[in-house]
Amino acid sequence: MKLAVIPGDGIGPEVVAEGLKVLTGVVPDVQTTDYDLGATRWHRTGELLPDSVLRELRGHDAILLGAVGDPTVPSGILERGLLLRIRFELDHHVNLRPSRLYPGVSGPLAGDQAIDLVVIREGTEGPYAGNGGLLRKDTPHEIATEISLNTYFGVERVVREAFRRAARRPRKHLTLVHKTNVLVHAGQLWSRVVEEVSMEFPDVSVAYCHIDAAMIYLVTDPGRFDVVVTDNLFGDILTDLAAAVSGGIGLAASGNLDPSGANPSMFEPVHGSAPDIAGAGVADPTATVLSIALLLDQQGLPEAARRVEAAVAFDLATRQPGSTGRTSAIGDRLAALASS
Amino acid sequence: MKLAVIPGDGIGPEVVAEGLKVLTGVVPDVQTTDYDLGATRWHRTGELLPDSVLRELRGHDAILLGAVGDPTVPSGILERGLLLRIRFELDHHVNLRPSRLYPGVSGPLAGDQAIDLVVIREGTEGPYAGNGGLLRKDTPHEIATEISLNTYFGVERVVREAFRRAARRPRKHLTLVHKTNVLVHAGQLWSRVVEEVSMEFPDVSVAYCHIDAAMIYLVTDPGRFDVVVTDNLFGDILTDLAAAVSGGIGLAASGNLDPSGANPSMFEPVHGSAPDIAGAGVADPTATVLSIALLLDQQGLPEAARRVEAAVAFDLATRQPGSTGRTSAIGDRLAALASS
Ligand SMILES: CC(C)[C@H](C(=O)O)[C@@H](O)C(=O)O
Ligand SMILES: CC(C)[C@H](C(=O)O)[C@@H](O)C(=O)O
Numbered sequence: 001m002k003l004a005v006i007p008g009d010g011i012g013p014e015v016v017a018e019g020l021k022v023l024t025g026v027v028p029d030v031q032t033t034d035y036d037l038g039a040t041r042w043h044r045t046g047e048l049l050p051d052s053v054l055r056e057l058r059g060h061d062a063i064l065l066g067a068v069g070d071p072t073v074p075s076g077i078l079e080r081g082l083l084l085r086i087r088f089e090l091d092h093h094v095n096l097r098p099s100r101l102y103p104g105v106s107g108p109l110a111g112d113q114a115i116d117l118v119v120i121r122e123g124t125e126g127p128y129a130g131n132g133g134l135l136r137k138d139t140p141h142e143i144a145t146e147i148s149l150n151t152y153f154g155v156e157r158v159v160r161e162a163f164r165r166a167a168r169r170p171r172k173h174l175t176l177v178h179k180t181n182v183l184v185h186a187g188q189l190w191s192r193v194v195e196e197v198s199m200e201f202p203d204v205s206v207a208y209c210h211i212d213a214a215m216i217y218l219v220t221d222p223g224r225f226d227v228v229v230t231d232n233l234f235g236d237i238l239t240d241l242a243a244a245v246s247g248g249i250g251l252a253a254s255g256n257l258d259p260s261g262a263n264p265s266m267f268e269p270v271h272g273s274a275p276d277i278a279g280a281g282v283a284d285p286t287a288t289v290l291s292i293a294l295l296l297d298q299q300g301l302p303e304a305a306r307r308v309e310a311a312v313a314f315d316l317a318t319r320q321p322g323s324t325g326r327t328s329a330i331g332d333r334l335a336a337l338a339s340s
Numbered sequence: 341m342k343l344a345v346i347p348g349d350g351i352g353p354e355v356v357a358e359g360l361k362v363l364t365g366v367v368p369d370v371q372t373t374d375y376d377l378g379a380t381r382w383h384r385t386g387e388l389l390p391d392s393v394l395r396e397l398r399g400h401d402a403i404l405l406g407a408v409g410d411p412t413v414p415s416g417i418l419e420r421g422l423l424l425r426i427r428f429e430l431d432h433h434v435n436l437r438p439s440r441l442y443p444g445v446s447g448p449l450a451g452d453q454a455i456d457l458v459v460i461r462e463g464t465e466g467p468y469a470g471n472g473g474l475l476r477k478d479t480p481h482e483i484a485t486e487i488s489l490n491t492y493f494g495v496e497r498v499v500r501e502a503f504r505r506a507a508r509r510p511r512k513h514l515t516l517v518h519k520t521n522v523l524v525h526a527g528q529l530w531s532r533v534v535e536e537v538s539m540e541f542p543d544v545s546v547a548y549c550h551i552d553a554a555m556i557y558l559v560t561d562p563g564r565f566d567v568v569v570t571d572n573l574f575g576d577i578l579t580d581l582a583a584a585v586s587g588g589i590g591l592a593a594s595g596n597l598d599p600s601g602a603n604p605s606m607f608e609p610v611h612g613s614a615p616d617i618a619g620a621g622v623a624d625p626t627a628t629v630l631s632i633a634l635l636l637d638q639q640g641l642p643e644a645a646r647r648v649e650a651a652v653a654f655d656l657a658t659r660q661p662g663s664t665g666r667t668s669a670i671g672d673r674l675a676a677l678a679s680s
Binding site: 186 | 416446449451467468476478480482483484485486487488490492496519520521522523524526527528529532552553555556559573576577579581583584585588
């Protein structure tokens, strides 16, 4: 497996090191190439994602990203110039974000909650398309627009992938989350596509939920969700809440997939570069290790993926309450568990 | 006070009756006119909001709405034809949504949470402007757009109102919630306006939070929020979550305000018409009564508003755990407390 690695900034390199420890423990033949991208490179050279690097990334089987950013980079620079650019250039239309409340992990909700859902967030269009503009900028007559672009092509392929994944899960339940009663144009398209594609998946039960109502359910009855399919912006919002109620973004994994295989998919923990604890060796690499499980699954190694996820589940269930441990100790333990 | 009343459908008339009981208990001189709008009227006549009714509504000091809708009305009809039409026609640009976790109320979050925040949601533009369309409808080449419109005029007036309200609160803290790193055009406008207006309110501390991060904070540290200002769609999403973590939308009040006074403001509980319990006399009228408090405050009767809110706080703190009570009994109790 040829893996491009973008360690990034802050705790990025620390968690990536542990992820690779686990990965190389379960797959003997991993060939990695490091790419120096992120805040540090931008400060030094002004470069975000040179075309030559993008070309090289394309030559790999997959990409692993730690985290990028530091407080001195103006907001939006790395997001649009690096993270979103990769998602759009490599056609990462399936943004896969599972949320599971593992035994032993206490979330912020009271009472017993069984959370095991996966959000399939569209990754290449919607309000993230970058369309929009300013008229009469910096005057009292300024108008700012943001245009959400939704294509049948783009919606159909992500909805189909969501149905495929729902069909493989025990509960076989898919929920479309949108705001069809207000965003009627996009809402019509999403609803029509879900209805159409559902015909091909008679075993999958389908539900619809407005984004605002989804907020309520995620804190009062998260167990109702199995597979959720939604647009780029709703997915951004929903997955942070789903992560928060299942133990925090410190445990949240994600995959930016091009399931067609035409481009390498990219795997990354949802958390940021956490500059406040960078270098201290205390960052929890679990979200990165869970992202490795997603990577293995996508690379056609579901057995290895299951072993990595089981290692995480075991580790979380048996950690001393309140203890977090050192980054490398957790990585060692997970690597040993996964390869045992 | 000349009050237009739209009882609506389902539990709407039931909760409105209790709201009026409380209102007339604290203000002697209320003259009400009922307007039959909602699902029932639409089924009977096909009418949503006749122009003549809209004209009559304008002649009142304020509007009280219960809830509209039933499961047989296609999604979007009443929302856009009635609720949003009123907000837009009557220039309800300040959508006021306080969330407070009252003593005695248990929310879904574990641990002690002190929640006392108010979201000021823009109400007349953003993605709710109704702009957008479909190209190549119902074909595999369909494109659906939704356009978020943000004007300096529209953003400035709601941001200013948010600062005004923040300045009157003990903590004097205002948070802008947006997604400025992705929705850069609208984000720039909102950020610029907050910065500009903040100059006039040196006592108010200002923070910024991405909408996705706000999700996390609302379930892990909701106490950090005091006044939140945000756009129409983010406000829709945020306020349902804020309501959920502070006891549920059964307690959530809202005001759709035109602070200029040019148009009557409208007050409504955030919950819907709950057809499943309609007519049973068990709906909790508390959200409507709290909306009455907002109405009183906006009508220049802050003393009476405080009495109504104190009555609710007392009632919630002393209710038997788990008991909900009958709609009219709760209304009687709140009316007696508020006018005592
Ligand atoms: C960093 C930002 C551009 C990104 C997004 O909005 O998609 C992040 O919030 C995420 O969810 O991966
Ligand atoms: C009914 C719907 C149009 C409305 C909205 O989206 O504003 C509701 O969710 C609300 O929050 O008042």
